[in-house]
Amino acid sequence: MKAEKREYNEMSRAIDRVSEGLDSIIEMYNEIEEDKPIIKLDDQVLSDLEEAKEKFGDDFIDKKLNNLIKEALSWLDAPADEE
Secondary structure, eight states, X not given: OOOOHHHHHHHHHHHHHHHHXXXXXXXXXXXXXXXXXXXXXXXXXXXXXXXXXXXXXXXXXXXXXXXXXXXXXXXXXXXXXXX
């Protein structure tokens, strides 16, 4: 394939941009960590949660759930002999 100097330079810059993009994608791929859910929620619970978030908003539901979980886990601070 024959090309003029301008076409050659444009192709070279395009290759450089593609190479930079590929490097970025490879870097992102190498940094990927497996997403392990902390709590496995039932399908019905997930459905209800989505409905609640639509009705009351993400922030409100997130705050409520965080408070519930904190309360549920408050027993972690209790001495072992109170079990």
